[in-house]
Amino acid sequence: MASIRAQLTAAYAAALLTTVAVFAAISYATTLSADRTARQHAVEQYVASEADLLLRTVEQAEASGEPLVTYTTVIINKKLDSIPNVTPKLRTVLEGVPDYALVLDAKGRTLYNSFAFRQLDQDDQVALSQAALALRADTFPPATVQLRSRQLLVMARSVPSAGPITRVVAGSEAKDEGVAPIALGSAIFIAAPIIVLISIGAAYVIAGRAFRPVDGIINEVEAITDGRSLHRRLALDGSGDELTRLTRTLNAMIERLETSFAALRRFTADASHELKTPLTVMRADVEHAMAVPNASTEQLEPLEEALREVRRMSDLVDSLLTLARADEGRFDLIREPVPLEPLVREVYETAVILGEDAGISVYLPVLEDVTVSGDPTRLRQLFLNLVTNAIKYTPRDGRVDLSLSKRLDAITFTVRDSGIGIAANDLPHIFDRFWRADRVRSRASERGGFGLGLAIAQYIAHAHGGSLTVSSRLGRGSVFTVTLPIDLSNS
Amino acid sequence: MKILVIEDDPTVGQFVKRGLEEQRWGVDLVGDGEEGERLASSDSYDLVILDMRLPGKPGLQVLHSLRARGIVVPVLVLTAQDAVDAKVQTLRAGADDYVTKPFAFEELLARVEAVSRRPRALTTPALRIDDLVLDRDTHEVRRGDAAIELTPKEYAVLEYLVRHAGKVMSRTLITEYAWGYHFDPGTNIVDVVINHLRKKIDAGHDHKLIHTVRGVGYVVKVG
Numbered sequence: 232m233a234s235i236r237a238q239l240t241a242a243y244a245a246a247l248l249t250t251v252a253v254f255a256a257i258s259y260a261t262t263l264s265a266d267r268t269a270r271q272h273a274v275e276q277y278v279a280s281e282a283d284l285l286l287r288t289v290e291q292a293e294a295s296g297e298p299l300v301t302y303t304t305v306i307i308n309k310k311l312d313s314i315p316n317v318t319p320k321l322r323t324v325l326e327g328v329p330d331y332a333l334v335l336d337a338k339g340r341t342l343y344n345s346f347a348f349r350q351l352d353q354d355d356q357v358a359l360s361q362a363a364l365a366l367r368a369d370t371f372p373p374a375t376v377q378l379r380s381r382q383l384l385v386m387a388r389s390v391p392s393a394g395p396i397t398r399v400v401a402g403s404e405a406k407d408e409g410v411a412p413i414a415l416g417s418a419i420f421i422a423a424p425i426i427v428l429i430s431i432g433a434a435y436v437i438a439g440r441a442f443r444p445v446d447g448i449i450n451e452v453e454a455i456t457d458g459r460s461l462h463r464r465l466a467l468d469g470s471g472d473e474l475t476r477l478t479r480t481l482n483a484m485i486e487r488l489e490t491s492f493a494a495l496r497r498f499t500a501d502a503s504h505e506l507k508t509p510l511t512v513m514r515a516d517v518e519h520a521m522a523v524p525n526a527s528t529e530q531l532e533p534l535e536e537a538l539r540e541v542r543r544m545s546d547l548v549d550s551l552l553t554l555a556r557a558d559e560g561r562f563d564l565i566r567e568p569v570p571l572e573p574l575v576r577e578v579y580e581t582a583v584i585l586g587e588d589a590g591i592s593v594y595l596p597v598l599e600d601v602t603v604s605g606d607p608t609r610l611r612q613l614f615l616n617l618v619t620n621a622i623k624y625t626p627r628d629g630r631v632d633l634s635l636s637k638r639l640d641a642i643t644f645t646v647r648d649s650g651i652g653i654a655a656n657d658l659p660h661i662f663d664r665f666w667r668a669d670r671v672r673s674r675a676s677e678r679g680g681f682g683l684g685l686a687i688a689q690y691i692a693h694a695h696g697g698s699l700t701v702s703s704r705l706g707r708g709s710v711f712t713v714t715l716p717i718d719l720s721n722s
Numbered sequence: 723m724k725i726l727v728i729e730d731d732p733t734v735g736q737f738v739k740r741g742l743e744e745q746r747w748g749v750d751l752v753g754d755g756e757e758g759e760r761l762a763s764s765d766s767y768d769l770v771i772l773d774m775r776l777p778g779k780p781g782l783q784v785l786h787s788l789r790a791r792g793i794v795v796p797v798l799v800l801t802a803q804d805a806v807d808a809k810v811q812t813l814r815a816g817a818d819d820y821v822t823k824p825f826a827f828e829e830l831l832a833r834v835e836a837v838s839r840r841p842r843a844l845t846t847p848a849l850r851i852d853d854l855v856l857d858r859d860t861h862e863v864r865r866g867d868a869a870i871e872l873t874p875k876e877y878a879v880l881e882y883l884v885r886h887a888g889k890v891m892s893r894t895l896i897t898e899y900a901w902g903y904h905f906d907p908g909t910n911i912v913d914v915v916i917n918h919l920r921k922k923i924d925a926g927h928d929h930k931l932i933h934t935v936r937g938v939g940y941v942v943k944v945g
Contacts (some may be wrong), residue, residue: 415820493770500803504775507802508731515737518827522744523891532937535892542894545824546906563806580875584914585907612904619907676826 236438243434248427254417262415274384274403281401282386284328292321293394300342300395301647315395317343331359331402333382336395339364355379363387363400375405444474452481461489492559494710498715499555506548514541521689550683554664554690562694564606571642572600575635582618590627593618601637603715605695610715613691613699617646617685617711624709625650641697644713653703659703662689723838724748724766728758729800738771740829742834755779763793767812769838771830774801774812782815788859789816796837800825809827820837826898849884852944854931856881863923870922875900879915880923881944883932892939916940 292299315336317325325332325343332345335635341360348356355378362376366387373386387404448465455463464485465478467659517538521531552684556563579595581699586593603610620717621631629649636643653661665682685699696716725742728778730753740750743750750767752758755778762770762784770788774781785797794896799812812820818837822829847857853866863870870881878900883891889903893912897905900915924930933941 345789379748500805500808504802507823508734508775512731512733512800514824514826515734518895519737519740522889525761526890528935528938530938531890531892531935535894537937538892541824542898543906546904550802551905561805561807563804565806577874580873581901581907581911584875584911585909588909588911608902608904611902614903615905619905623908712894 234442236435236442239438240435241343241432242350244427244439247430251423251427254425259415271405274405275372278384278386278401278403279371279401280321281328281330281332282399285325285399285401286388286390287400288324288395289321289334289390289396290392290421290570292324293390293392293396296667300336302610310313315342317396319486328401330404331400333360333363333400334396335398335400335497336362337397342396351378352380355381357640359383359402363398366399366400370489373402375440376402381405406527434687444468447673448474448478449483454483455485456488459483461492495555495559499559502555503548503552506547510548512547514538514545517541542560547681547683551689554683554686557690557694562690564609564694566604566606568602569605569607569610570600570602571600571610571635571644574614575609575633575644578611578614578618579633581635585622586631589622589625591625592624592630592645593622593633594630597631598635599637601635601717603642603695603717605715606691609691609694613688613713614644616688617644617713620684620687621646621648621709624648629708641714641716644715645710647708647710649708652705652707652709653701654705658701658703661685662699723768723887725750725759725769725771725834726758726767727751727771728755728762728776729753729771731773734800737827738830743833753777755781755784755826759784759787762788762795762797762830762863765793765795767795769834770795770797771817771834772797773855774799774803782812785812785817793931798830798833826895828895846896848883851883851884851887851942852929852931854884856884865923865927872919876915876918876922879912880919880942881926883940888940890935890938890941894939896939912939934936 242450242646260632289299297318300315301318302315304311304313316322317334318631322343325334326346328345329347330345331347332343333341333348334343336342344356348359351359358378361375362374362385366374366385368389370389371386375386376383376385382405383402384405385400387398387400389398390396431625451465457667464482467475467478467482469475517534521534521538522524523530553563562638575595575598576603579593582593585591618631618633625631625648631649632647634643634647635644636645662685664686666686689699692713692715697714700714702712724801727738727742727749732753735751735753739751742749743845750761752761753776755776755777758770758772758776759779761767762772771847772781772784781799781801785799788795788797792842796818797816799817800823802818802823803809803864804822809820809822819832819833839934849858855864856877857863858881859873861874862871863877863880871895879896882896882899893910896912900912916934920930920932922923924932929945931944933943933944935941
């Protein structure tokens with residue numbers, strides 16, 4: 232999802248582009264249309280003046296008294312014919328008149344046609360000649376003649392004298408498409424993108440400015456709600472705008488959070504005390520009773536039973552409080568350099584002892600020593616938990632493989648077993664609190680835990696900035712992998 | 723050594739008092755913060771064991787005012803709070819160490835020895851019963867003339883039993899000593915270790931040292 236800033240800029244750009252495009256199109260069309268009308272008018276005037284010029288030229292030639300027409304004898308269709316033509320002298324003068332020009336005699340024969348006329352193809356020449364004859368002479372505005380290749384405005388003038396030339400016709404291209412308003416076009420096509428780009432840039436900057444206080448609020452809220460800084464509040468700028476109201480609302484929310492977190496912390500502390508003090512008392516009583524000299528087995532056995540239960544309860548209380556604190560985002564850990572080689576060896580020895588009882592072989596390859604920064608008690612708890620589980624869920628004659636390896640910036644400790652495995656739909660839940668697979672997993676002789684072991688194990692891994700992951704196939708075994716970052720500054 | 727225990731809970735207080743007295747130390751027990759502070763200031767104790775929640779004056783305040791007045795007697799704090807920040811707070815206030823409730827007496831004892839800077843291990847490095855000798859510095863074990871190779875866990879279990887020779891030690895206490903808290907294997911791991919120890923220590927000897935107390939634990943004794 233794009234940021235609101237980007238969305239705003241995009242919306243603004245789209246609106247601006249549409250506006251500019253519509254505006255450009257309308258102004259271009261309007262200009263084009265006005266221009267076309269003006270142009271049409273100019274062409275009409277031009278054609279009329281050309282027709283006048285032709286007429287005057289013919290009249291002047293007539294006034295000179297010289298013959299205007301010569302006849303050429305040709306044979307057409309085996310018949311002798313004589314074709315009239317303007318004299319070369321008159322032709323020369325007529326060639327001075329630009330565009331389309333025709334000079335006709337009374338029989339409608341063409342005595343002269345201009346260069347432009349001769350450039351037309353045969354069909355258009357015929358069509359124009361016929362139109363020239365059919366036109367009503369001396370009417371303004373000129374008539375429109377549609378040829379195949381182009382459209383002409385054509386005007387005919389009759390020659391009033393009794394000479395051989397009776398009609399002159401002038402024409403010019405109507406240029407229906409008109410001339411594109413180049414200046415306007417280039418203005419639009421060059422300026423519009425620049426304007427749009429600048430505007431988008433400006434919009435982006437302005438949106439950024441507008442959202443900078445929001446970014447600030449986001450960062451501050453993140454810093455405050457990390458669990459340790461709830462006493463802090465967001466700064467109010469006092470401008471009374473929406474952001475100030477948002478800030479006030481957030482501050483009120485943080486205050487409520489602070490209150491409930493404080494209550495939770497108080498409860499955790501109280502619960503620690505209220506639960507642990509009686510456990511301490513019970514433990515003290517039991518230990519003391521056991522220390523009586525020459526106590527009989529009958530006296531000791533229930534005491535040992537009680538001691539074991541007190542210990543289990545203490546462990547449960549400790550786990551619950553640890554997880555409660557983890558929920559608050561507090562990772563209570565000692566941080567000291569922990570050499571893992573001796574720790575893993577100790578865990579391995581324990582696994583071998585447990586495996587011996589359960590008929591399971593445990594393997595550990597040669598270890599290289601790596602040191603992580605962490606809480607040795609908690610790391611021992613994490614590793615022991617994983618090997619205890621692996622042994623518990625592996626049938627007799629199975630095997631459990633431990634390994635510790637070092638990568639660039641992390642170590643991995645893996646526990647691989649050939650046990651009963653975990654069903655795919657159970658896998659996502661095994662780190663959940665109090666979750667226990669709904670099936671006979673462990674040997675009947677053993678008493679299970681509270682289902683907190685893996686939740687605690689994962690908490691310990693997370694609290695060290697690491698992870699605990701599992702992969703498993705039902706009936707084939709499971710692999711639990713602990714990854715812990717190596718404190719590079721220490722090594 | 724004379725120790726002052728400031729603890730309002732009578733059961734815990736008496737338990738600690740009796741346990742320490744068994745070590746032949748003189749122990750005074752008070753249940754009130756004000757009274758405790760007055761006694762601790764009297765310069766007649768080598769060590770103060772101070773509970774954090776006290777009537778009269780909270781433990782942390784007692785600690786603060788003791789240190790503020792330049793009284794340097796070692797203080798071992800008992801606390802139910804095992805959050806690291808709470809522990810750090812007590813250490814910053816001038817405590818020398820802390821023990822988290824609930825605790826095994828063995829642990830308290832170890833802390834007392836460490837804080838009072840009179841570790842027993844220095845005065846009696848070797849543990850001895852019959853012809854079995856444990857060197858607590860080197861972890862070397864001999865029975866008669868024969869050196870016995872033990873794994874670390876085997877040594878830990880044996881040392882614990884020999885240290886308390888003649889007393890029945892419960893499986894729970896042994897497990898806790900050798901593996902620490904937070905370890906619940908769900909099986910009697912101690913039995914397996916004891917089997918190893920029997921093979922290494924008692925096999926081939928007429929008089930056995932390791933004896934089983936059914937349903938409870940084990941005892942090391944002669945005969």
